[in-house]
Amino acid sequence: MRPASLRVLAGWLIDGSGAPARTDVVLEIKAGRITAVRPSGRDPLPPDLDLSSATLLPTLVDAHVHLTMSGSADLARRQRQLRMEYPEAEAVIGRHLARHRRRGITVVRDGGDHYGHTLSYKHRAAPGAVHIAAAGRAWHAPGRYGRLIGRPPAARIELGAAIARCSVGMDHVKIVNSGLNSLRIFGKETAPQFAAAELRRAVAAADALGLPVMVHANGRHPVAEALAAGCTSIEHGFFMGRTNLEAMAAGSVVWVPTVVTMAAYGRHLAQGREIGGAAADADLDVVRRNRDHQLAQLRMARRLGVRLAVGTDAGSLGVDHGTAFVEEMRFLAQAGFTIEAIVAAATSSGARLAGFSDRGRLAAGQRADFIAVPGPPQTLLARLTAPPALYLAGRHHSSG
Ligand SMILES: [Zn+2]
Known part of the structure; x- marks a missing residue:
């Protein structure tokens, strides 16, 4: 029989809010939600x-x-x-x-993605342990970059009108x-x-939805x-400069810096391999300088107090789904962010962007979804290179 409530003893807790890590904490969980977080103190019962x-x-x-x-x-x-086509995409996703x-x-x-398969997947496939927030097909200007991930508005249609017409079932709008x-x-x-005025009307159209x-x-x-x-987040933001960071x-406005994309290109080129397409003549030295410039912008963002979310651009060449995530977290560490700030960027910040108010933090009222990583917070990033133990609604989830 399932007990009505559950007490979990944590050696250390990083709650996702950016607050300092705590030691010896008990999470009380009822019906899959956290009801209290308190010091373990002199708990008479074993957890x-x-x-x-x-x-x-x-x-x-x-x-x-x-x-x-x-x-x-x-x-x-x-x-x-x-x-x-969709059936193959479903298996890949x-x-x-x-x-x-x-x-x-x-x-x-x-x-x-170009065909909007991910949005279809979200509405057609059985829901699993991972929630998808989907943009469907991104928007780009005719003749400009973005075909791989989206489409331009139809001829003589403004971006804002296209968004108003074509956003059914979407969680957010992606504009290139x-x-x-x-x-x-x-x-x-x-x-x-896009022209400034057109972009403004586009964001207003999304806002209205x-x-x-x-x-x-x-x-x-x-x-x-x-x-x-008035966008919600800037994706990549390479070479955006100080004035933009101050405005963010x-x-x-949340910044998703995707440093790992440059690291991945760098690894690929260092092996003497080609990137192909428009980047066929890529230069390893330039790729490394792009990465280092982004790290310098990250240090500036830290001093200015810009809110970050960890995003990998997984699917980009050499950026593997899942494993790239901790690598991106480590770039934040290189830029001087504390482990608590990195975890906030990796949890609550992204959860908010994805539209959740009850995920991404470990506090009363939140879902009891957490990972357990052996050892103290100081070794967290090193240990996260191995799969962590996953708990959903307070219960161990086996990936079987
Ligand atoms: Zn992307």
Whole structure:
């Protein structure tokens, strides 16, 4: 018989809010929700679940993925994944979700695919342990970058009108407002894809539907325009510069820096392999400088108090679903963020972006979804390279 309530003893707790880690804490859980978090003190009864040698934290949220694409470096396979029809996509997405779950990631925020298969999956496939927040098909300007993940508005239709018409079943709107980063010319910026006024009306149209807007933007102007339009988050944000970071801090706009994409390109090129497509002449030195510049922007963001969410862009070349997540967390550590701030970016920040108010923190009223990682918070990032123990509604979840 299932007991009515459950007491879990945690050696250490990082609650996802950014607050300092606590030691020897008891979580009280009833009907899958946390009812209290308190010091273990002189508890007369042994806990139902003793995790006194582990650090507990909320289950993780990858704030930027592309579920139809795998991180595979096999260019033929990548091409195939760009063209596949729904039944094949369903199998691919299912495999990627299993990888997220194995790494303790229970919410993913998808940045779009050309055919909208991920959105279809969300509404057609049986729900599993990993929740998908889906953009369906991203929006890009005609003739500009973005075909792999979306489509342009139809001829003579404004972006805002297209959003008002084509957002059924979506959790957020994804707009592409710049090109990709050059892997050949360091710091090369591209022009915004949409005019400032059109972008403003587009965000207003999404707002009217109650949908947050994630904007792919690199470079000063594309980011400044997205911020002026009132977007919810900036995705990538390479080379956006200090003024934009200050505006993000002031306006509580979330930054998803996806540093791991450059690290993955770097590994690929260092093995003497080609990236193909538009990046066929990529230069390893430029890729490394792109990464280092993003790390410098992260340090600036830390000093300015910009809110971050950990997102990997999983599906990008060399960025594998699930395993890339801890690598991105480690870049935040390199930029000087505390472990509590990193966990907040990896949990509550992304959960909010995905529309949840009852996930991403371990506090009274929240879902009792957590991972347990052996050892204290100081060793958390090293230990997270192995799959953590996953608990949903306070119960151990086996990935079987
Ligand atoms: Zn992306």
